[in-house]
Amino acid sequence: MTVSFTFYADAGLTIPATQVQASQATDGASAAVDRVVYYGSNASLKTLVANSNPYVDDIVITPVDSVPASGVQATHVKLATSQAGLAGATAGAALNLGPTILSGKENARPVWVRVDTPALSAAVYTDITLTSNALREENS
Amino acid sequence: MADPYINDVKALFHFDTVNPTFDNAGHAVVETGTVQTASVSGQFGDAVMDCANGAYVSITHADMVIPDNEAFTLEARVSVPTGLTVGSTTTWWIAGNDALAIGVTMALGDPDWYFTIRRDILIDLISPAISARDVLTHIAISRLTGSGNKLYACVAGALLALYESSGSPGSVMYFGNLPSSAFPGKVEEIRFTQNVARYSSPYTPPSAAFDDPVPTAPGAPTATLPLSVTVAAPVTGSSALPLSVTVAAPVTGSSALALRVSVLPAAYLSGIESVCMGDGQAAVWREIVTVGGVDMTAQLIGDVLVDAGEGQARISEFTLRPPDGTQLELAGWTGLPVTIDVADYSSGSPLYAMRLFSGVIDTPSLDKTSSTISLRCTDDLQGRCEAMSTAALFALIGGYESTAVFDKAAVGWDYAQDRLSTVPASLDISPEGEMRVTQWQSKVTPDLTLDASVVGDNSLRPQIAGRAQIVNEVLIDFGYRFPRVKAEGWPISWVYVDPMTFAQFILDENWFLQRQQIPAAISAAGGRIESITYDPLPNYIVPVGAGYFSPSSADLDLCQGFAAVVSFDYAQTTTETHHIAVRNQESIDRIGLRQTQISGALTGVYPDITATETGIRLYKDKSSGIPPADSAPVVAEKTSSADTTLTTETDRAAADAAMAALIAIAKAKIWASHRNNRISAAVPLIPAIDLDKTVAINADGIAARGKVVRVVHRMSSSNGSATTEFDIALCSVAGYGITHDEDPTAAPAGTSAGLSNLTGSVNITYNSGNTEDHQITIAFPGVEEIERANANPIISTTIAAPLVEDLFTVTI
Numbered sequence: 007m008t009v010s011f012t013f014y015a016d017a018g019l020t021i022p023a024t025q026v027q028a029s030q031a032t033d034g035a036s037a038a039v040d041r042v043v044y045y046g047s048n049a050s051l052k053t054l055v056a057n058s059n060p061y062v063d064d065i066v067i068t069p070v071d072s073v074p075a076s077g078v079q080a081t082h083v084k085l086a087t088s089q090a091g092l093a094g095a096t097a098g099a100a101l102n103l104g105p106t107i108l109s110g111k112e113n114a115r116p117v118w119v120r121v122d123t124p125a126l127s128a129a130v131y132t133d134i135t136l137t138s139n140a141l142r143e144e145n146s
Numbered sequence: 147m148a149d150p151y152i153n154d155v156k157a158l159f160h161f162d163t164v165n166p167t168f169d170n171a172g173h174a175v176v177e178t179g180t181v182q183t184a185s186v187s188g189q190f191g192d193a194v195m196d197c198a199n200g201a202y203v204s205i206t207h208a209d210m211v212i213p214d215n216e217a218f219t220l221e222a223r224v225s226v227p228t229g230l231t232v233g234s235t236t237t238w239w240i241a242g243n244d245a246l247a248i249g250v251t252m253a254l255g256d257p258d259w260y261f262t263i264r265r266d267i268l269i270d271l272i273s274p275a276i277s278a279r280d281v282l283t284h285i286a287i288s289r290l291t292g293s294g295n296k297l298y299a300c301v302a303g304a305l306l307a308l309y310e311s312s313g314s315p316g317s318v319m320y321f322g323n324l325p326s327s328a329f330p331g332k333v334e335e336i337r338f339t340q341n342v343a344r345y346s347s348p349y350t351p352p353s354a355a356f357d358d359p360v361p362t363a364p365g366a367p368t369a370t371l372p373l374s375v376t377v378a379a380p381v382t383g384s385s386a387l388p389l390s391v392t393v394a395a396p397v398t399g400s401s402a403l404a405l406r407v408s409v410l411p412a413a414y415l416s417g418i419e420s421v422c423m424g425d426g427q428a429a430v431w432r433e434i435v436t437v438g439g440v441d442m443t444a445q446l447i448g449d450v451l452v453d454a455g456e457g458q459a460r461i462s463e464f465t466l467r468p469p470d471g472t473q474l475e476l477a478g479w480t481g482l483p484v485t486i487d488v489a490d491y492s493s494g495s496p497l498y499a500m501r502l503f504s505g506v507i508d509t510p511s512l513d514k515t516s517s518t519i520s521l522r523c524t525d526d527l528q529g530r531c532e533a534m535s536t537a538a539l540f541a542l543i544g545g546y547e548s549t550a551v552f553d554k555a556a557v558g559w560d561y562a563q564d565r566l567s568t569v570p571a572s573l574d575i576s577p578e579g580e581m582r583v584t585q586w587q588s589k590v591t592p593d594l595t596l597d598a599s600v601v602g603d604n605s606l607r608p609q610i611a612g613r614a615q616i617v618n619e620v621l622i623d624f625g626y627r628f629p630r631v632k633a634e635g636w637p638i639s640w641v642y643v644d645p646m647t648f649a650q651f652i653l654d655e656n657w658f659l660q661r662q663q664i665p666a667a668i669s670a671a672g673g674r675i676e677s678i679t680y681d682p683l684p685n686y687i688v689p690v691g692a693g694y695f696s697p698s699s700a701d702l703d704l705c706q707g708f709a710a711v712v713s714f715d716y717a718q719t720t721t722e723t724h725h726i727a728v729r730n731q732e733s734i735d736r737i738g739l740r741q742t743q744i745s746g747a748l749t750g751v752y753p754d755i756t757a758t759e760t761g762i763r764l765y766k767d768k769s770s771g772i773p774p775a776d777s778a779p780v781v782a783e784k785t786s787s788a789d790t791t792l793t794t795e796t797d798r799a800a801a802d803a804a805m806a807a808l809i810a811i812a813k814a815k816i817w818a819s820h821r822n823n824r825i826s827a828a829v830p831l832i833p834a835i836d837l838d839k840t841v842a843i844n845a846d847g848i849a850a851r852g853k854v855v856r857v858v859h860r861m862s863s864s865n866g867s868a869t870t871e872f873d874i875a876l877c878s879v880a881g882y883g884i885t886h887d888e889d890p891t892a893a894p895a896g897t898s899a900g901l902s903n904l905t906g907s908v909n910i911t912y913n914s915g916n917t918e919d920h921q922i923t924i925a926f927p928g929v930e931e932i933e934r935a936n937a938n939p940i941i942s943t944t945i946a947a948p949l950v951e952d953l954f955t956v957t958i
Contacts, residue, residue, distance in 0.1 A: 018533020031412035134405040143397040
């Protein structure tokens with residue numbers, strides 16, 4: 007059994023997100039693109055905690071680059087829990103969602119993603135993955 | 147094994163440091179020398195009495211005198227030192243004519259135990275030689291009663307001899323190194339047992355210290371009560387309840403979401419170029435369709451359609467033809483995520499992919515004849531709104547809220563529509579799947595400019611809004627009904643006789659007014675006295691005709707007049723009628739008045755204004771101890787009013803919020819009706835054209851710039867056709883560049899509590915004549931007309947509704 011918490015395209019947690027799509031210009035001059043997905047669970051009475059030290063360690067989302075130093079890199083991505091927070095976010099840094107997340111749409115956490123790439127060759131890059139740390143799901 | 151004769155033990159000396167001696171009958175025990183010292187082989191406890199130091203004990207045993215024919219046992223453990231070489235020693239001795247002694251003698255060369263029992267004759271018994279020195283040996287004398295009064299001398303479990311003895315020894319027993327005999331050995335465990343002959347046959351010497359008896363108070367009266375103790379086998383057993391514990395591995399894992407970044411030339415992003423527009427040659431493009439994350443492009447047949455409009459769900463339609471033999475679970479396809487992209491395919495692989503649709507399968511349809519599956523997909527705008535909280539929707543849309551105007555129970559889609567009705571904007575979901583609100587106002591700098599080189603020949607289709615579609619004035623009727631409390635403060639200053647007329651008043655035989663008549667008259671008129679002072683009669687002699695008026699104490703109940711402030715409290719229900727005309731004057735000037743109406747009403751919720759009015763009166767009359775929740779202050783010469791405390795959903799702020807919401811709705815209605823001018827165009831598929839874009843068109847004599855309100859992308863692989871059809875909305879009435887006034891979206895000021903002047907007068911009549919009834923009558927005016935008129939104020943306001951003109955000219 008896997009954890010029921012996952013990314014959704016909407017705040018109501020009706021459409022699971024399969025990817026975050028953004029378009030950028032090859033010359034690097036296009037404006038940064040902001041996207042938002044929601045991390046939560048529709049399961050009943052569940053609590054998500056970090057598996058390393060439950061209720062103490064934080065749940066974090068990290069932009070992981072499977073092909074470092076080429077294409078889109080983790081430092082081209084910022085994460086924040088609000089769109090306003092993107093401006094002050096550190097490029098490539100993990101997003102801290104706190105030690106617990108309860109299930110239910112009202113408890114879903116927005117994950118804002120800002121993509122701003124420099125000049126790159128035209129291609130579709132999928133080497134960045136927003137990845138959580140090891141998590142544990144418990145009954146609330 | 148417990149000592150069966152424990153209760154017959156009368157004296158017991160362990161000579162241990164913690165438990166040295168015991169006497170069970172309160173006898174005098176005298177210790178001489180140090181009677182506890184260690185140690186000797188085989189001792190019990192931690193010490194013995196070392197007689198070599200001259201130690202001994204004596205016990206006066208008057209009640210233990212051994213009489214004739216009485217059984218007893220006297221015993222101890224005794225050692226003989228190695229160094230004993232001469233003489234006889236006695237270690238035990240009971241003095242008297244029938245003395246009894248036990249000791250050690252060297253008479254035969256070796257040390258031997260000897261026993262002396264004396265009565266009429268001396269009987270000495272010498273035991274076998276003592277070979278073991280410094281070893282404690284149990285020795286005892288035990289006498290039986292009955293025939294012959296047998297007395298046994300015992301050493302180390304053996305009965306050495308038997309004598310007849312019926313004598314009674316003396317009353318003092320000595321143990322240890324008696325001064326007369328100087329026994330040098332060691333002694334412990336001396337025990338005297340009365341009435342019992344413990345040793346009448348060979349026995350096993352004791353291997354542990356003797357048991358201590360339970361002390362009893364000497365001479366205490368005793369009683370016996372049989373105690374029956376039934377010792378039964380215990381009822382034993384056990385109970386068991388199975389405890390089922392399931393230990394499961396914790397649910398663990400992690401989440402991951404791919405970030406897909408499509409990097410392509412800026413010209414494609416802006417729409418200047420498109421993968422579907424050839425650059426001097428035919429464009430080679432390809433749609434990319436994924437279903438449930440699986441690329442299904444290879445199974446596409448026919449057209450792929452994407453259709454989006456303001457405030458509507460984006461839909462897509464396409465058909466798949468799976469390979470023969472493919473086994474599908476079509477029922478599970480509903481709800482699967484779907485993405486549609488279009489990409490350059492000139493190199494044989496997708497390049498410059500741009501997203502056209504993100505959604506889910508709404509309806510899969512199977513055509514068995516053609517073995518095709520038609521999929522109708524949606525971005526589920528309505529469903530996503532339904533799933534969102536009102537807080538999230540409000541954060542996304544904004545706008546105005548009012549429980550007086552909108553259904554406060556509305557949630558989801560209905561709530562979103564309520565909010566959208568108050569803003570000049572539309573809600574949709576982007577091609578990437580993100581909910582967004584796009585403002586109706588077009589951008590000054592268009593996102594994309596299209597000319598005749600792109601716009602298809604004769605594809606431009608202008609649609610001018612009919613007059614009937616236009617609304618340039620919205621009349622809002624809003625009624626707000628609420629209670630207020632008021633108080634009139636009537637000042638009275640009245641004198642019916644003064645110093646100039648005083649004498650004549652008396653000569654005319656008039657009656658002075660009793661002070662107590664005045665409050666009664668005010669109360670009879672319905673008023674309440676806030677303050678009052680009386681003009682007293684003169685306190686000096688006043689000439690009256692030929693006589694005099696002399697003041698007296700009775701005059702204190704009379705007066706020449708009074709000054710008072712009298713209040714009247716009442717409640718008034720006010721109904722404000724707001725006529726708010728939200729209008730765009732330029733539009734009216736150009737098109738003529740195109741009017742519509744909306745209305746609303748709100749009633750302040752208050753417990754019972756009539757009861758409040760009564761409560762104020764009762765409280766002021768001191769007929770009630772309950773202060774009124776609301777009351778107006780009394781101000782002389784004024785009518786004061788005060789607002790009452792209403793519920794938060796019906797108070798003034800709620801009324802203002804309701805009117806603001808209605809004004810916002812009116813403004814949005816006017817703007818929406820003025821953007822019904824449309825230009826439709828068809829171009830090669832340009833993914834950048836979407837509902838958030840402002841597109842400028844300059845072709846076929848038409849110059850226009852407006853926001854996209856509908857877009858349809860159609861891709862047909864069969865004929866290589868890829869087109870985008872779109873509509874832009876154009877707000878055009880007074881001409882591009884004309885600015886329109888706008889007033890704030892705020893409720894007009896309503897009536898307010900405060901003060902107004904009292905204009906009437908108080909009429910006082912006093913019948914003072916000798917033959918009259920001497921009554922005073924005070925009449926107050928009724929509620930002021932101006933206050934009565936305040937019950938139904940009409941407030942008219944005009945609010946300027948804004949428009950932002952879009953470029954829209956046609957050259958014939």
